[in-house]
Amino acid sequence: xxxxxxxxxxxxxxxxxxxxxxxxxxxxxxxxxxxxxxxxxxxxxxxxxxxxxxxxxxxxxxxxxxxxxxxxxxxxxxxxxxxxxxxxxxxxxxxxxxxxxxxxxxxxxxxxxxxxxxxxxxxxxxxxxxxxxxxxxxxxxxxxxxxxxxxxxxxxxxxxxxxxxxxxxxxxxxxxxxxxxxxxxxxxxxxxxxxxxxxxxxxxxxxxxxxxxxxxxxxxxxxxxxxxxxxxxxxxxxxxxxxxxxxxxxxxxxxxxxxxxxxxxxxxxxx
Amino acid sequence: xxxxxxxxxxxxxxxxxxxxxxxxxxxxxxxxxxxxxxxxxxxxxxxxxxxxxxxxxxxxxxxxxxxxxxxxxxxxxxxxxxxxxxxxxxxxxxxxxxxxxxxxxxxxxxxxxxxxxxxxxxxxxxxxxxxxxxxxxxxxxxxxxxxxxxxxxxxxxxxxxxxxxxxxxxxxxxxxxxxxxxxxxxxxxxxxxxxxxxxxxxxxxxxxxxxxxxxxxxxxxxxxxxxxxxxxxxxxxxxxxxxxxxxxxxxxxxxxxxxxxxxxxxxxxxx
Numbered sequence: 001x002x003x004x005x006x007x008x009x010x011x012x013x014x015x016x017x018x019x020x021x022x023x024x025x026x027x028x029x030x031x032x033x034x035x036x037x038x039x040x041x042x043x044x045x046x047x048x049x050x051x052x053x054x055x056x057x058x059x060x061x062x063x064x065x066x067x068x069x070x071x072x073x074x075x076x077x078x079x080x081x082x083x084x085x086x087x088x089x090x091x092x093x094x095x096x097x098x099x100x101x102x103x104x105x106x107x108x109x110x111x112x113x114x115x116x117x118x119x120x121x122x123x124x125x126x127x128x129x130x131x132x133x134x135x136x137x138x139x140x141x142x143x144x145x146x147x148x149x150x151x152x153x154x155x156x157x158x159x160x161x162x163x164x165x166x167x168x169x170x171x172x173x174x175x176x177x178x179x180x181x182x183x184x185x186x187x188x189x190x191x192x193x194x195x196x197x198x199x200x201x202x203x204x205x206x207x208x209x210x211x212x213x214x215x216x217x218x219x220x221x222x223x224x225x226x227x228x229x230x231x232x233x234x235x236x237x238x239x240x241x242x243x244x245x246x247x248x249x250x251x252x253x254x255x256x257x258x259x260x261x262x263x264x265x266x267x268x269x270x271x
Numbered sequence: 272x273x274x275x276x277x278x279x280x281x282x283x284x285x286x287x288x289x290x291x292x293x294x295x296x297x298x299x300x301x302x303x304x305x306x307x308x309x310x311x312x313x314x315x316x317x318x319x320x321x322x323x324x325x326x327x328x329x330x331x332x333x334x335x336x337x338x339x340x341x342x343x344x345x346x347x348x349x350x351x352x353x354x355x356x357x358x359x360x361x362x363x364x365x366x367x368x369x370x371x372x373x374x375x376x377x378x379x380x381x382x383x384x385x386x387x388x389x390x391x392x393x394x395x396x397x398x399x400x401x402x403x404x405x406x407x408x409x410x411x412x413x414x415x416x417x418x419x420x421x422x423x424x425x426x427x428x429x430x431x432x433x434x435x436x437x438x439x440x441x442x443x444x445x446x447x448x449x450x451x452x453x454x455x456x457x458x459x460x461x462x463x464x465x466x467x468x469x470x471x472x473x474x475x476x477x478x479x480x481x482x483x484x485x486x487x488x489x490x491x492x493x494x495x496x497x498x499x500x501x502x503x504x505x506x507x508x509x510x511x512x513x514x515x516x517x518x519x520x521x522x523x524x525x526x527x528x529x530x531x532x533x534x535x536x537x538x539x540x541x542x
Contacts, residue, residue, distance in 0.1 A: 211414070
């Protein structure tokens with residue numbers, strides 16, 4: 001139970017203060033924060049809230065969006081990511097989750113977009129190192145490749161991360177994004193100590209329009225959650241297990257009930 | 272132009288007779304047929320229609336759906352696939368496209384489902400060989416893994432096909448399903464003479480609910496169609512190029528206009 005962490009996206013209507021309070025009531029000791037919630041609460045106040053509650057901040061979501069072809073846009077993204085690194089350090093977490101960005105509108109050069117992700121990491125890794133923060137590349141499901149994230153498999157994320165020191169650049173394993181991959185267990189083994197974060201959500205169909213909010217509560221879908229958890233453990237991962245679920249129905253439910261269900265399902269399907 | 276083939280799914284409202292007529296009018300020399308359309312027209316009549324029009328039947332879609340865990344359902348699927356093989360032979364095509372099937376309802380054992388695909392091919396490959404038909408495993412985009420096709424990457428399809436003689440089992444490369452894959456060009460090279468069919472469709476977002484009918488007319492999306500066509504050519508593929516697009520808007524348009532657009536876009540983006 002001490003590995004379980006609430007990723008704030010699961011209780012999206014809650015402010016940082018409410019989420020911190022909710023975790024305390026539910027006996028959850030870790031929280032993954034989102035930048036927009038932190039900004040709304042205030043960075044210093046958010047840091048104080050989690051510290052005072054004795055919570056571990058297991059990640060900050062999210063940096064990234066490196067794929068613009070326009071140099072000015074790219075420079076802006078880098079500056080924003082430097083800010084995110086500093087925020088992570090202030091919040092007391094050493095994991096900044098990165099969603100790489102998709103193809104620029106009207107473009108089809110996916111190799112070029114992927115190269116710009118590598119280039120951005122080259123700029124940011126030393127900055128992250130200075131702040132004691134690790135950049136965590138998250139492969140997103142291939143259905144997001146064009147509009148959200150050109151890093152589509154765990155193997156690809158590990159390939160990219162491997163160009164940098166392991167303490168500066170790691171990867172995220174999110175069950176929702178990787179479960180379908182025939183090579184995922186080999187990729188997890190290969191990722192080993194590069195695994196900076198492990199997130200769980202379940203897969204159900206039919207997917208909703210836009211495919212963003214179709215993730216399911218753990219246990220409601222077809223993902224072999226425990227098998228994947230055992231695989232990351234076997235690869236040497238000892239860190240937190242964040243439950244991150246984008247789901248409109250959950251967002252419309254009282255946060256306390258969501259946490260109660262989440263804890264029960266975590267015991268049943270992940271532990 | 273002599274490689275261009277209309278996959279009947281692109282003009283779904285057309286019967287076989289209408290599609291054959293449409294191809295003749297548009298100067299298209301190949302057609303990929305669908306079993307339900309053939310059944311509605313009658314098998315013998317469909318065969319006669321394409322023969323009389325001098326059309327090449329470039330594939331029959333589709334067999335597959337091998338993943339049931341219930342033995343009786345599996346036996347039924349095998350029998351249906353044997354029938355499909357015979358239909359392909361009658362229609363004069365040597366390519367039967369296979370969509371493997373997803374996870375049985377309520378199940379999560381994806382490895383087991385994938386093994387059942389291999390087992391089914393083991394039963395069917397000799398039958399296909401007797402009829403001079405090649406089974407063509409189609410990897411579908413990973414977003415269909417749970418409900419439609421547990422074969423999710425070209426590499427995986429090649430791995431499976433490689434367990435059988437190349438003249439009995441090949442693979443389909445469909446641009447819509449594989450474009451996102453960071454390893455796709457390596458996989459195409461590896462597939463080589465296993466490539467039994469090359470299909471083109473384009474990728475656009477947002478995806479519609481259920482993600483089945485979101486495929487786009489070639490040239491409307493972000494897929495590097497020409498690059499993929501050159502890659503299959505380079506791998507030794509000399510066969511037809513089928514345009515297969517599941518798209519409600521196209522289905523609601525007059526078939527003749529769809530074919531006219533398709534020919535223009537094929538010249539512009541694929542040739």
